[in-house]
Amino acid sequence: MPNIIIKTIKVRKHLDMNESYLKEKLLSLLQIPSPSGYTDQIVHHVCRELESLDISYNVTRRGAIRATIPGKSSTLDRAVCVHLDTLGAMISRLKSNGRLAIMPIGTWSSRFAEGARVTIFTQEKKYRGTILPLKASGHVYNDEIDTQPVSWKQVEVRVDAHCYNKSDLERCGFEIGDYIAIDPCPEIDVTGYINSRHLDNKAGAAVLLCVARKIIETNIKPPVDCHLLFTINEELGTGANAVLYNDITEMVVIDSAMTAPNQNSTEQDTTLVMMDQAGPFDYHLNKKLAKLCKENNIGFKKDIFEFYRSDSASAIEAGSDIRTALVGFGVDASHGYERTHISSLVNTGKLILTYIESEPTFKRDEKQMGTIKGFPHQPTRAPINIET
Template structure:
């Protein structure tokens, strides 16, 4: 069910309202889900993202979209429009949660620290890959007291914490010396298996849907626009960041002339939240504060005009690429649009309908005019600066 809006923003100084209604090109869902499957197969915990950067770069090349990389591997791809500014950006992140080896233990197992913020509760029992300097090994993350036959009911009473798990490697290791002999070191990266399952009912269960499903949405929307040969009014930059899970995100990959940026990431369906696993969830604010009023209202208006199921939400314990871009000093409008993910940062679930709706919105946004005409100026006079509604709402009586 679409969200209800009681007031329509004053739009006389925003552009794009008198243009013909844009149409949404068809989203190739086989491409979207197939691309997502391949993304999930590539380990990419923050700090170990080179291979997924190569994979995304190869796909951009196949689609005919030019791109360039930062030194560390964030990608900025460019789809030219009829004007070069005020241009826009769409961003998603390819890095995921994971872990690193903190210590080689005397019992031949590995102590871990998390990469990103996620509970050790979801690490317990996870299969994983450890990347050493000499090659990779497989292993399992286990609680310190893993066997009921040994510890009886203590397996249910030990605290949930990263200090209370260890990594059992699939190598003959019963001591720290054995670990060293096999090439394990402090600082080795640990990638958690996604365990994806695409069900016949449309649900997708997997770790790391945050934000690989968002990356798949971005590529599917761009492919739809390119396949339909739709002219874009302004340049559109597709940004793929590599460190969102640790907070830096889109802080170093923007062109200076980007005036508005839409982040694609996951919403959080849960008690006390308005997010859903269907439709688009438009975030009004996250832990860093409100998103830009005019850009957010524009996205909501596109949803209404094109009958895209949507809802609004606010996230209190959430930070996305937009925050990193603002904190880096970029004077841009930002917004956040999401696919609903149940059990975020755990074993996650979304639905193909949410991914389709979000891809449709992104494709429509790419075709639309910038939110505010005046944004082509970095600094300028008051003339042309937009208004927010202050008049009393029409009660409809």
Template sequence: MNKPFAAASAAIASAPMRIDVDYMLDFLKRLIEIPSPTGYTDQAVHFCGRELERLGVPFELTRRGAIRATLKGAGPGPARAMVSHLDTLGAMVKQLKDNGRLALVPIGTWSARFAEGARCTIFTDQGSYRGTILPLKASGHTFNEEVDTQPVDWTNVEMRVDAFSYRVEDLRRLGFNVGDFVAVDPNPEFSPRGYLNSRHLDDKAGVAVMIAAMKAMADAGRKPTVDTFMLFTIAEEIGVGASSVLHGDIAEMVTIDNGTVAPGQASRESGVTICMADSAGPFDYHLTRRLIELCEANDIRYERDAFRYYRSDSASALEAGNDLRTALICFGVDSSHGYERTHVNALRSLAELSCLYLQSDVLFGRDVKPLGPLAGFPRQESESADPASEMVEDTILPG
């Protein structure tokens, strides 16, 4: 791992704060069990709101339920934000089928391969039912090798409801309708070795990290350097995310979400993954390097990575017209948007980095205003790091 910031400034260097890991994991377990596919997030919002009240953190909600909690800063300066999202992947009923089963469309972007065999809850206007998502050809005794050759696609799966429903009339009688939400069981398993296996770690693990960081700050009697807004969005999986919970006073925002552990990626299930760019483009040069500096000054293991087929709350914030510096820090997740796995060390490291960031100096005082003069505007490194290469260039150019 490269270490370009071996000597961090004293203004941002301090020992990582103690994170109550047991509290963080208990909160995560309870949050994961609350169904919250995008569009059906009210219960998760109430759960997080009650925890913020217990921690003594003031907050307010948008009309649809995104949470903006406020940590008052120790001094003046440009405001900051950290953000994670409460909503998860899921599905919705598209059609009541003649065979008494339900056709589905996905909520968020995920493969029907990971839906096959999933146990679920379907929320109707009259109440909830249990069911299973199955491929259309689910029985090897009937379809033989065709169970292995049918295409993987949402048009090739259906919901089998745990009720006497064998015709479309049965479904109507039971109260099923197009548009009913389907929440997929998370099936969490937290092992003694620290591995966390579950659906919906994206991004409920990020929410748990932010809550644990706030608790650590409160337990230590610390305040962030400047006013900081802790944001919990409710529509990230459909691309809306942080588009409507920000306000103009925020100059920089750090997103916490999952990093993809896969061949060709640098993300790991331990330590911190700092994303340099995703499908929406590069993250802010200066804010990203500040987070790297904090990791190196405080011996927090990290990796840099870039994601090709990925976007986060940062993208939706910028696309909504917010002019702010953004960065993305991640817990590495294997099998993202499937049956996911990470390690508790990644969550602990992220919570430690979050506390360090909250207590670090603001990047640029001039960012307190959306517009300003050239004076005080930063520069990016532009000269060669190797003096010898400059000498070669100087020799070649005159010729």
């Protein structure tokens, strides 16, 4: 019999993620309301965490954060980006029945809003309430509760206050334009499944903070400076362009990867997104990330999302000439009551850590413009003919 050689893959021990810290940080982020446009509180929270890790940072006028982990070189800088803002709602009208008409912040269905507990932030105080369909009681409307349309015009907020008409609402201080945050209702069970609203992208932020803590605790010195970007307007279609400067040559975005029929993503693996509605991600950067996964035994999938955009799209559309990639943790029921698994977050963290430790993708990228020398190639060879 021929000798059988079994090749084993040695996984570096320092790639282990601190799951306790990851869960703790995720839960703390989830409990801070941060619908797009109402993100100041979570910006302060993340900055305090960066200070505790002794990581330097700067904050833009509106609140986007750019932190820096120094590397051996200050050229060919790279960035890892997440967003802190979530879906939410806003008061659009004070109704004569003492309830609030609302409009969504971000793109999500009112189907997932029905029944949600919420916090309404007025100028003076905050109130609790519930989003309900206009016809909420079967004892009153019978079968009509099942036939009313699904839309934001078909829901309203019942506030937990003595409000039975428009004057009552005005007396309590409710105004058009007040922000509404949706309760996350997080739950982590013993099997590792994590159910919650706003995993997009509080889970991504928790992963990045977990990786940052790992780097600091183990005294890892990356080959080049790595910037940790926390954006605040991704759900509105803008984000990373506010904290991207010319020193950054490539950026990896962490965000959710949808699991559904006909999708390749799973709730256990990390996902390399090859293309979304904004177009393909960088060929060479994705190739590099796949290689890192294989070399370090990191579970991963590749996928394409037709109705999806991320911080990468806003950066490219703003004119940034950088290589971008999107790494996703598997999420079921995105923009609804979402679910992921701790193993997907861990695999995503391992990939981000190995990426930060890796050498620059191309030395030539140090300059914005240059000659063709050192510019990469993509495979163009014709297939080999096999004679039978």
